[in-house]
Amino acid sequence: MTGYALFLGCTIPARQPHYELAARKALTKLGIELVDMEGATCCAPPPIQSIDLETSLALAAYNICLAEEADLNILTLCTGCFESLTIANRILKGKRELREKINKILSNVGKEFKGTKEVRHYLQVLMDDVGVNRLKQNVVKPLNGLKVAAFPGCHLLRPSELLRLDDPERPRIFDMLIETVGAKSIPYKNKLRCCGGLLRGYADDVALAIARDKIANAYNAGADCISTLCPFCFLTLDLGQMLIKTAYKEEYNMPIIHYAELLSLSLGVAPKELALDFHKMKVDKVLEKIG
């Protein structure tokens, strides 16, 4: 049994409990022990980085310190958290001067970043700790060739120099995991292109136009659903479709499903045990298809 400090972040627990629920169920079933972190704060994602990069590094480092003290590696569900924490972890491990500067800030709260722990996205944990073979053995309800438009999201892959999770131009891990649970990862146009989520709140029209493009591309490729790994992508694409309906008079009714939910379903978790009512775009068609 492998244990991780579970870093939930801000959005998932307070806005998307369906993600957390599915992830906890699936990972526990697969023998991953999750230890809830005490006192963790915001990971300091792009909005905070936009205000002050140094503050962001300090906050990320603070959270990593909590894991260092608990002697556990961090597991994140949110891709945004994964990116912020990984970047900070790798930069601070690599650059002594910056580390010293940040540690001076952390000394105010009695912490010191030591650089002894790793930050891992749950996708990596599935690949490396569980492994495709064991995962396959655990699938009791293969997803019946469900046509999934996989959307890994930007911050899973980029900046690749620091994240080093998968090939940024030809990623395979996410697709492989989708195929492992019995679904089909279909090609679609501009698959790796951003969903525009981070522009919401500043330039809603631009964000929506980008999201619409993504949904339309998946739709045109004949996807049954778009699968996400990040709560921001989810929100942008799920809620986004309601806004698209108003703004563009277009209805896609494209279910957006977190991979953790697909995984849970394939591991035999009953749909009613998941919080599927949190989806704005109904997932009934998907459930029907996988039977």
Next chain:
Amino acid sequence: MEEVKVGVFLSDCGGQIAKILDFEALTKFVKDVSGVVLVARGSEFWRGQGLQAIVDAVKSKKINRVVVAETIPKISEVAIAKAVEEAGLNPHLMEVVDLKNHCAWPHIDTPEEATEKAKAMLLAAIEKAKLLEPIGKAEFPAVKAVLVIGGGAAGMQAAEDLAEMGFKVYLVEKEPFLGGLAAKAVRFFPTDDCAICIQSPASLTTVTQTSRKCVYRSGLSEIPNLNVLTNTKIVKVEGSPGNFKVTVERKPRYVDEKKCVACDLCTSVCPVEVPDEYNAKLSKRKAIYVNKLLVYPPAYVIDAKACKFHECAKCFQVCPTKAVNLDQKPEHVTLNVGGIIVATGFREYDPSVIKEYHYGEYPDVITHLELARMLDAFGPTSGVPVKPSDGKPAKRIVFVQCVGSRDRRWNPYCSSICCMISLKHATMIKEAFPDADVTICYIDIRTTGREHEYYYERAREMGVKFVKGRPSEIIHDPATNTLVVEVEDELLRRLLELEADLVVLATAMVPSEDAKELAQILDIELDQDGFFKEYNAKLRPTETKRRGIFICGGAVFPKDVPTASLHAHSAAVKAAKFLMNGKIVKDLKVAVVNQDYCGNCQFCPVTCPYGAIILEPKGDGHFTAKVSELLCEGCGVCVGTCPVGAIELSHLKSSQISAQIKALLSVNGTSKPLVLVFSCSECGHAAVDSSGMAMMSYPANVRVLRVPCTGVIQVQHILEAFKAGAQGVMVVGCKPDGCHYEVGSQKAKQRVEMAKMLLQAYGIEPERLEMLNLVFIEGDKFAEAAKTMSEKVEKLGPLQLS
């Protein structure tokens, strides 16, 4: 030992400096120095009557050491040395000081102080001269034969040059045919002639001397002395410059070059087909093959990786001259050559690593070399650009420039010829197919050579479209089997999606695959990009750090053929110059190891920039350093490195340095504390010279001691200077990357840092010691720094030596 008799010749430079320096006083001072038997004063001593006076004194055996005060020592030194030698004295028993530029001019405002400094300078020269010993000459054999590695444009050129100059030449090519990359390029810019055209050898009367010929008609191999070894690679190099023993491995050709009549019967029976690399794998060839039309030697070859040998043997059976020999074995041959020229060229970078361009994944994304093969009328598509995916002619063609070049992720440099290649190919396509839609996406178009800009102009006239912008991605639309190039037209600030049948990547040019291995075998260096490194691109192009080994053409950096030829000529001349006398004669101004002190520490062998030192077993399990008299350049970097002082230079012994330090600091004559400057003989000394020439003033308490390279300076020397009375010490050397002995000034810097730490430990202010890196034109910086140092030590007050 013979008694030392010093003659001192004082030139007042035609009276120029007599107004500043008191020559009466100097003469008087010098006369009283022990060992001095003759003092003469004149207006110049490096030519005419003055020089004759020196010669007479030497001839009459009145003197056996010569000290001359003369300006610009570097020039006068040579003339005087020559005359002295002719007069029968070893030319190294001589010392020249520059009283004009190092004393009179910079101290023109303080003539009395200048005179006192001149005394110190003369004393230093005399004391050194007294310790000088004769230095002999050594002779090494130089075999008048040269190995040229690489049979492309540059290698063929260099080989031909040398063979025609009468050297025996071995031209070694790893492929079965000559021609290299150039032979695949169809046409050359800027002459638009065909790629395999070379100059006809002048030594052959059967071909018109002024004409150009294709490689295969040139008679290259018929030049007396020129031996072409194809299918051959370098295995081992032993020996030393002038006398290398090179082992090469001749891979079996399985076809006897002398018997093959190129009848082509074998290919018609050979059952094995493989992709043809010569045609960028766009077509197939048999296991036994020849590169159609463009070939030297005109004999077939069997591809050992594809052939079924005795299982089949069809070609053997059909061959009318019995040229096929399926049992040929690889053969090792040893060549004895005096020099080696590396001309291994460059190759196209594999752009599949640039994933956003999908080379290797989308068949219709190709490289220039692949396009060149298509554009060849004899090539796989008979001159028509086609889509490899379906073989249909390509009507819309987009070129992408700087693919893998000028890209910090892959190769940071500009490959320098790919803009021209694109212009050449774009115009070739437009010429043959005026309706073709050709677009070039570029960051900058670089057409820097003679006639090159006309290509650009012609391309615009012909309707080639130019988009300023580097594409971010190439996308394939499976529905239409079309490529889409995503690019910003920066001038319109508009994003374009260019549809294309064929996308041609102007791929970077990178070092040949075996460059690393070959560099190791030859013990020469590669630069940061992996190309062979020239000793000094400005002053010693085509030379390497290892004497006798030269490099040229694309092996040094990507080049077009005209430039590669030029470079090849240079390498050929260098090799010829090195070997033409059949021997190498050398002054033994070299490092000498004192075997008794040497403590097998291994510092000097790794420090010597010329690989001149090896460790030799002493028999008792220990090693001592041994200096190769041939390879040693006499820089002294090893001297500065040796922790036990076991190495010294024959031309500047430790005792001589000490004597000069003492002498230079024995007379002050100013009210200021003395500052000693160690300067190298190259840029450092030139900077001191130039400050004097420009009459930039600095105080006369600053004294200069010249050493060959600052690398020679030991921490010990610096401490000695302080002990002898210097209150400040400066070390003036070349720029770290411009050191004439590669690493000397960097090593000096390290030692200065070390000395600073020691000074601190002794309670001496480390700022009393400083290193400067200067060039000739920075005389002002030297004067400024000398002034500053002088003021600084004055302010610090007298040195407290505990």
Next chain:
Amino acid sequence: MTEEKPLDFAREITGRLGGETITRCYQCGTCASACPVTKTTERYNPRQVIRLALLGQRNDVLKGDAIWLCASCYNCQERCPQKVEVADVIYALRNMAIRGGNIPAIYTEFAAALMNEGRLAPMSKFLEKKRAEYGLPPLKPANTEALKKILAATGFDKIMFRKEGAT
């Protein structure tokens, strides 16, 4: 056209966290054609932002709307042949803009949420109830005390909440 020596502004940017690589840019346009936002709106072109910055057009860059339109997707940064860290440069420019008082409203909201709750998405009573229904453990509170100390040490509070225009 130039309001100050271009290099002064560039140096200020390279001296900031995230801005170090800006001067490498040779204006090839790869970032622009790689950018999902540039494809969508005329309001934004990363190459142009960098050009303006390197020409010393401080006001155009820091007071304008463009720098807020980057979606931080890092596609440009992956592909930039000069390894300009474009997305990070944009962060650096935003950091500078905010210090100059150009703070889009949404960022004030983010900052306030962070300062008060330690999280950008505060927990609601509704969600607390829902979590319990699903059997999810109650969310452990963020250590806002430590967080406030960190924000004070980096000066975050002062950067965000002070009079407009002051530098």
